[in-house]
Amino acid sequence: NAGVTQTPKFQVLKTGQSMTLQCAQDMNHNSMYWYRQDPGMGLRLIYYSASEGTTDKGEVPNGYNVSRLNKREFSLRLESAAPSQTSVYFCASSLSGSVSATNEKLFFGSGTQLSVL
Amino acid sequence: QKEVEQNSGPLSVPEGAIASLNCTYSDRVSQSFFWYRQYSGKSPELIMSIYSNGDKEDGRFTAQLNKASQYVSLLIRDSQPSDSATYLCAVNVDSNYQLIWGAGTKLIIKP
Numbered sequence: 341n342a343g344v345t346q347t348p349k350f351q352v353l354k355t356g357q358s359m360t361l362q363c364a365q366d367m368n369h370n371s372m373y374w375y376r377q378d379p380g381m382g383l384r385l386i387y388y389s390a391s392e393g394t395t396d397k398g399e400v401p402n403g404y405n406v407s408r409l410n411k412r413e414f415s416l417r418l419e420s421a422a423p424s425q426t427s428v429y430f431c432a433s434s435l436s437g438s439v440s441a442t443n444e445k446l447f448f449g450s451g452t453q454l455s456v457l
Numbered sequence: 458q459k460e461v462e463q464n465s466g467p468l469s470v471p472e473g474a475i476a477s478l479n480c481t482y483s484d485r486v487s488q489s490f491f492w493y494r495q496y497s498g499k500s501p502e503l504i505m506s507i508y509s510n511g512d513k514e515d516g517r518f519t520a521q522l523n524k525a526s527q528y529v530s531l532l533i534r535d536s537q538p539s540d541s542a543t544y545l546c547a548v549n550v551d552s553n554y555q556l557i558w559g560a561g562t563k564l565i566i567k568p
Contacts, residue, residue, distance in 0.1 A: 382461060382545065382558030383501070398555060430500055444489075446556075448500035 342366055346431050346449035353421045353456045361416040361452050363431030371437025372414035373398075373446070374406060376427040383430065389414055390437045421456045428453050459484045461548050463559035472568050476533040480546030480559055483527070489549040490522055490529045495561065496542045504544070505531065536566045 344365045353359060365372065374386040385398030389408040403425060405417045414433075418425060431449040438444060460483045470476040478492075489508055493501035507513045507520040507529065519532040529548075533540055546559040 380465070380560055382560045383547075383556075384558070385555055388555070444506070445503045446493075446501070448502070451500055 344431055344433055344447050344449035346429075346452055348452060349450065350453050351455070353418075353454065355422060355456060357421050357456075358417065358419050359421065360418075361429055361431070361454075362413070363415065363449055364413045365433040365447070366412065367433060367435075367447065368411070369433040369435050369447070370411070371434045372408065373432040373434075374404070374414070374416045375430045375432060376400065376425075377430060377451075378427050386416065386429075388437075421454075423456045426454060426456045459550050459557050461546055461557050461559040463544075463546050463562045465560060466563040467565050468562055469565045469567055470536050472536060472538060472566055474536055476536045476540065476564055476566070478531040478533075478544050478546075478562050478564065479528060480530065480548075481528045482546075482548045482557070484548065484550055484557070485524075485527065487524075487548045487550065490520070491547040491556070492518075492520060492529075492531045493545040493547060494542045495545055501545055533564075538566045538568055540564060541566045 347362045370391050373388040375383040377383050384400045387406040389395045392411045407415045429452045432446045462481045491506045492504045494504050495501040505520040507522045513520045517534045521530045543561040543563045545561045547556040
């Protein structure tokens with residue numbers, strides 16, 4: 341049981357280049373999320389998908405787009421990378437998505453270290 | 458701006474002692490509170506969740522919630538070197554799908 345799988349693990353881009361981060365989960369979870377983690381700051385939500393076919397902006401969506409390809413897969417695209425997007429990106433999933441639900445838990449992928457030069 | 462505040466540490470605790478981690482939050486209507494542990498270079502993993510005022514115990518871990526004072530804490534009893542990690546506090550905001558995260562407290566357990 342792989343859980344949440346993210347690719348790639350590391351990526352270096354030049355300013356203006358584009359790329360897509362891939363994420364897949366095999367736990368039949370309904371909700372999926374993309375976070376970024378910067379030193380000295382908490383995890384910040386970029387986009388989330390409460391269920392297949394829906395996506396919504398999180399706290400820091402500017403410069404990113406997402407696609408919920410099917411129930412398993414949720415990708416994050418940087419159309420024109422900027423140095424401010426240098427960060428560690430985490431994909432996560434949860435069964436129902438409602439953080440108010442008792443025992444709701446986020447399962448995280450292993451992360452992508454992205455550097456934009 | 459809804460915020461979650463944590464002391465960044467590092468908090469150094471001798472092996473076998475109690476480690477106490479604290480978190481304060483600004484949103485009075487928050488209902489769900491979580492503690493995640495993150496080892497260096499790894500992804501976060503859930504340690505505890507708490508929804509009601511008072512204490513919740515799970516093995517060596519106890520979460521404490523005080524909504525009136527807007528703080529949540531995590532106690533780790535009989536601390537082990539393997540508990541050395543960064544502990545992230547997360548609190549829900551008005552959306553059911555969004556959490557606000559603290560920057561984390563780095564805990565070091567000294568043998």
